[in-house]
Amino acid sequence: MNHKVETIHFYHTNDIHSHFESWPQINRFLCAKKRAHLIEGNACYLFDIGDHVDRFHPYTEGTKGQGNIRLLNEAKYDAITIGNNEGITMSKEALNSLYTEAKFDVILSNLFDEDGSRPKWLLPYKIYVTEQGTRIGVIGATAEYKAFYSKLGWQVTAPRENLKLVAESIADETDIIVCLSHMGIHEDEKLAVECPAIDVIFGAHTHHLFHEGKLIGNTLLAATGKYGEYVGHVTVEFDAETKKVHQLTAELFRAEALKSEEEDFIKVNNLIGIGKQAMKENVFYNPTDLPQNLFDVSPLSAFFGRALIAYSQADCAMFNSGIFLGSLDKGWVTKEDLHSLLPHPINLCLITLDGSELKEVYALSLTKEWPQIEIKGLGFRGTLMGAMIHERLYKNRYGQLFAGNREVVSGEKYTLATLDMFTFGFFFPSLKYAEIEYYMPDLIRDVLGWYGTTLLKE
Numbered sequence: 001m002n003h004k005v006e007t008i009h010f011y012h013t014n015d016i017h018s019h020f021e022s023w024p025q026i027n028r029f030l031c032a033k034k035r036a037h038l039i040e041g042n043a044c045y046l047f048d049i050g051d052h053v054d055r056f057h058p059y060t061e062g063t064k065g066q067g068n069i070r071l072l073n074e075a076k077y078d079a080i081t082i083g084n085n086e087g088i089t090m091s092k093e094a095l096n097s098l099y100t101e102a103k104f105d106v107i108l109s110n111l112f113d114e115d116g117s118r119p120k121w122l123l124p125y126k127i128y129v130t131e132q133g134t135r136i137g138v139i140g141a142t143a144e145y146k147a148f149y150s151k152l153g154w155q156v157t158a159p160r161e162n163l164k165l166v167a168e169s170i171a172d173e174t175d176i177i178v179c180l181s182h183m184g185i186h187e188d189e190k191l192a193v194e195c196p197a198i199d200v201i202f203g204a205h206t207h208h209l210f211h212e213g214k215l216i217g218n219t220l221l222a223a224t225g226k227y228g229e230y231v232g233h234v235t236v237e238f239d240a241e242t243k244k245v246h247q248l249t250a251e252l253f254r255a256e257a258l259k260s261e262e263e264d265f266i267k268v269n270n271l272i273g274i275g276k277q278a279m280k281e282n283v284f285y286n287p288t289d290l291p292q293n294l295f296d297v298s299p300l301s302a303f304f305g306r307a308l309i310a311y312s313q314a315d316c317a318m319f320n321s322g323i324f325l326g327s328l329d330k331g332w333v334t335k336e337d338l339h340s341l342l343p344h345p346i347n348l349c350l351i352t353l354d355g356s357e358l359k360e361v362y363a364l365s366l367t368k369e370w371p372q373i374e375i376k377g378l379g380f381r382g383t384l385m386g387a388m389i390h391e392r393l394y395k396n397r398y399g400q401l402f403a404g405n406r407e408v409v410s411g412e413k414y415t416l417a418t419l420d421m422f423t424f425g426f427f428f429p430s431l432k433y434a435e436i437e438y439y440m441p442d443l444i445r446d447v448l449g450w451y452g453t454t455l456l457k458e
Contacts, residue, residue: 003241006132007042009033010178010234012222014049014204017085018057018068019227020271022255024264026231027075029253033233034076043130048072049204049223050083050142050182053090053098055443056343056381058275058336065090065098067271072104079105079126081140081180083204087111087156088148089345089379091441096121107140107180110162112155125166127174134238137174139166139198142182143205151440159183164195171197175243176236178202185223192216199245200234213250220248228255279336284452290328294321294386295371300328304444305391307451312350312439314417315403316393318365322375322386323419323444333452342445344381347420352435356410359401361428362393370427378421419444 011030016023030046037044052072053065060068065086072080086095099106099121109124118124128136141159149156160183167177177198181188184206192201196217203210203223209230214221224230230252237247290300301321308317326341353361365388373385392404393416401408408414418431425432442450 003239004132005246006130006134006238006240008130008134008136008176008236008238009037009042009044010047010200010202010236011044012047012049012202012224012232012234013052013228014182014202014224014232015051015083015207015226016048016054016228017051017226018054018060020057020059020071020268022228022258023071024267025258025260026228026255027071028261029231029258030075041131043132043134043136045079045128045136045138046075046077047138047178047180047202048077048080049180049202050081051085051204052080052083053086055085055089055345057271058279058339059271060275061339061343062275062278064094066101067274069099069102073102077104078128079107079138079140079180081108081182082106082111082142083182084143084145084148085345087142087154088145088152088440089443092153094441105138107138108142109139109166110141110144110157110159111149112157114153114155116155125170127170132240134176134240135174137167137170137177138180139163139170139177140180140182143184147436147438148440151438160187160191160194163191163198167195167197176200176238176245181205184208185221188221189216192219192221195219199236200248202232202234209252210250211252213248215248218245220250222250224252230254231258276336279334279339281335282332283335283338283449284333284456286328286330286333286452289330292321292324292327294324294384296321296387297389300324301389302391303328303451304448305389307448308348308417308444309391310451310454311447312348312415312417314350314415315406316414317391317417318361318393318422319389319419320370320386321389322371322382322384323380324386325382333449335449338445338449342443342448344379344444346379346444347442348417348439348444348447349420349423350437350439351416351418351423351431353414353416354410355408355412355414357430357434358393358403358408358414358416359410360430361416362390362401362408364428365390378424378426380421 207226209225
């Protein structure tokens, strides 16, 4: 007996991070594939699994992320979920209005307003029905950065637990369940084991890559790495009579190998131009050149250090000189200048430490190998760590450590202004468990702009 088998195609991207170098080719490829499958009479869906937005790119910053939505609309995406770059590098107001013009669904089950209500712009799940009547339940969730979300006025709940509840609640109304997961590979693997009702988990966040997918039980995991280097394609063969998934296959297409056209380069450059034009606004007048030095203190690092202390009222500050991707010239400083100098989606934070802890952090910050280390992730958009800079944190000629005008002694409390990337435990394990106040939604470039404006008024 020949059963009728329906072929359903899913194309997916994740962690583009506003890397648009191959976007014209990806857009053309996705539109062509969708068109071809529809002509064949097969269902086709396009998904993005979050972190499409990254404020390092002028186009994203200049358009407040709205440009990214235009690109997703043009490529005819069906649904997306959000990553931490959409969720916690944008103000609540900016995220609330980000998807106003979206022609796709935003599927996310674990983000709520402070009062527990669900924002109007998202759906906890969506059931799509193919022309042949197959019901596809799409669920989604994002990584649980509790401290950051709550600081911005959001409530984020445990994603894996949430997804299991949603999957179970829609199981009877669906034939296939697929998940848009911006949780990371280890959470995806646990979810596949704990919730066999999910047929496909489209992954993201940890920038992992599966060339042919990964099967855990009967659940297929699929992921495309980062920066639009690959586009993923999952094919589901569904037996319409037994109502069972007959076969799951996954493959990747390398963006570099996709068909390109002469105008692609112009399109990519135009995006940069649009963003820069939108950021031409003057922020403050800089009365003197502020050069940077990657491996030592500099006029720019001193200015920035004073900005951190003025903004947070900290006793002292510490940061790495590798965050500066240039210098500040004398004259008017625009939003574009600040963005190109500090493109990172990094926040200032204030850490309260005991004197003994501050001494330990200071000693660790002098690690000789660090300046030459290449940093990847942590929100950092530069390359090398550079020298660790200390502002109002120094040793006197007798070797005693001072924070501001106070000697650092055990049993006393001190406040340190630093970058949020140092609180993730990678360089300073003890800071992960310290008392931390994050300043949000302002990024460090906003802090520098605020300081320059404040000095102008004086």
